[in-house]
Amino acid sequence: MKLRKLLLIFVISILSISVIACTSKDTGGKDKDGDKDTANIDPFDHTEKYTITGMTFRFGDPPPLKSPGLDMINERFNIDYKPEIIPQGDYTEKSSAIVAGGSMPDLVGFQAGDSRFYQWAEEGAFLPLDDYLKHYKTLGGIPDSIYNAFKVNGHIYGIPRYTNPYPLTPIVRKDWLENLGLELPTNYEELKEIAIAFTNDDPDQNGEKDTYGVAIGENINPNFNMxxxxxxxxxxxQNDEGQYIPGIISEGRKELVQFFADLYAANAMTKDFAVLNWADTNGEFYSGKAGIFIGGVSGMSEDYMSGLLDIDPEAEFVAIPPFEAPDGSVGFTRGSGNSGILALNAKLADDPGKIYRALELVDFGKTYFAKEERNPDNADFDWMWGKEGVGYNMEDGSPVYVSNFSSDGLSPSTYFLDNREHVPSDAAIKYADDYSLPAMKALVDSLQQMFESNKMYVDPANGVISQVNQEKGTDLTQFVMNEQAKMIAGQRSVSDWDQLVEEYLQRGGADLIKEMNEGIKEKGYTDRVWE
Structure with a gap:
């Protein structure tokens, strides 16, 4: 393991040297913010044709290098577009090799949290984007709180790949609550009482003791934070020194571990949670055994839900609103708002026209189309999806890609390095429209209404990179998680909490906290932010 880490450090060092050398040469020693006067340049002037290169990852097979979709992009933007789309499993290795070889393309994609983005931005490999984003409808509308995660030394170097900001949060069987005459909980004590009632009081009214409260699996997942x-x-x-600390060693987490320990002792949660994988954990809830789980506004499985409704057609579900914390706060942590990053090569600083064209391409790829715009009457949507009857067909009023839209490159959408629509904060999106089952629609509606009725906490650690965290963070978290699982199962007392925190700090947690807070301070965070 040590040898592997040494080899990794060596490779990263070589890459860093390559990045610095390539950047210094290509920018001609100019200030990395660029010194070209862009005030008199029309960002949307297509007179000059540019070659634009790029690379990113994809889950699934990449589209062909020549196709109708690629031709449509070249014609629309007057470019010679050369995207290299690499299967996700090979991306880190192949993209690192490309950069090490001195061939960094104009546009470079990263998976969320990829430390190479921050390291290379620090070394001057990427173009600061602060002065350009305002020209574009989508890029200019992304909130500063999202862009903050992609700032290095005060400048924006990355464009986020959108993911909705709403986390997975606890849900409960509404029909079981009604059967037992119970209300939605407002604190953990009430939630514990509900879980125990689901275990002992026959909530499905089948006359058998075959149900329980909380479905939970290995690594204390879901974590059921309220x-x-x-x-x-x-x-x-924050600790006594005013430093932010990871939630896993906080007083809030201690309260939650005690909550789980009480449920475990009362047989009101999954007994073999420590060894139960995620698929089997889902099975505990969707088989009708457990009554408390988690849900989200997107990514929910209607196959799972259909299976449960086959068992119990009367099943209903509802979101549990956030609890008021001891400090008076109410609200969940907002998601990072990104599932990937796109950066521009610093060498573009010498050619503002090419910068604008590249960003126009990126901006269009992220265009959001409301439900009523997703049809052939909207010229931009029709173009993006490859034209009706070629790249997609309309079925029951909704667009559906043809099966070979990507494999044959029929749709321009498949060639954008970031083709995830960025949903504006003021968009009247209804997540329930993505589902067909009435029970699922009702659940998703309750989740969306809950999120929209409460502010969400902006995690100051988003986008902060710590060397200690990279080297020790995963092992530290797993160590604490394992010890907390022992506390839940009664193999270690929760009264050992302070000792566990001290063990975390001594194993490297103190250095991790120090570095993370330096990064948080550098990004300008002081007081907690809720939005």
Whole structure:
């Protein structure tokens, strides 16, 4: 393991040298912010034709290098576009090799949290984007709180690949609550009482003792935080020195571990949670055994839900609103708002026209089309999806890609390095429209209404990179998680909490906290931010 880490450090060092050398040469020694006067340049002037290169990852097979979709992009933007789309499993290795060879393309994609983005931005490999984003409808509308995660030394170097900001949060069987005459909980004590009632009081009214409260699996997942105060992933709490600390060692987490320990002792949660994988954990809830789980506004499985409704057609579900924390706060931690990053090569600084064209391409790829715009009457949508009857067909009023839209490159959308629509904060999106089952629609509606009715905490650690965290963070978290699982199962007392925190700090946690807070301070965070 040590040899592997040494080899990794060596490779990264070589890459860093390559990045610095390439950047210094290509920028001609100019200030990395560029010194060209862009005031008199029309960002949307297509007179000059540019060659634009790029690379990113993709889950699934990449589209062909020549196709109708690629031709449509070249014609629309007057470019010779050369995207290299690499299967996700090979991307880190292949993209690193490309950069090490001195061939960094104009546009470079990264998976969320890829430390190479921050390291290379620090070394001057990427173009600061602050002065350009305002020209574009989508890029200019992304909130500063999202862009903050992609700032290095005060400048924006990355464009986020959108993901909705709403996390997975606890849900409960509404029909079981009604059968037992119970209300939605407002604190953990009430939630515990509900879980125990689901275990002992026959909530499905079948006359058998075959149900229980909380479905949970290995690594204490789901973590059932009812707000940022209890979120083990969030940097919400502060120590006596005023430093933000990871939620996994906070007082909120201690309260939650005690809650689980009480449920475990009462047989009101999954007994073999420590060894239960995620698929089997889902099975505990969707088989009708457990009554408390998690849900989200997107990515929910209607196949799972259909299976449960086959067992119990009367099943209903509802979101549990966030609890008021001891400090008076109410609200969940907002998601990072990104599932990937796109950066521009610093060498573009010498050619503002090419910068604008590249960003126009990126901006269009992220265009959001409302439900009523997703049809052939909207010229931009029709073009993006490859024209009706070629790249897609309309079925029951909704667009559906043809099966070979990507494999044959029929749709321009498949060639954008970031083709994830960025949903504006003021968009009247209704997530329930993505589902067909009435029970699922009702659940998703309740989740969306809950999120829109409460502010969400902006985690100051988003986008902060710590060398200690990279080297020790995963092992530290796993160590604490394992010890907390022992506390839940009664193999270690929760009264050992302070000792566990001290063990975390001595194993490298103190250095991790120090570095993370330096990064948080550098990004300008002081007080907690809720939006």
């Amino acid at each position: 707000g940022a105060y209890w979120d083990f992933n969030s940097w919400y709490h």
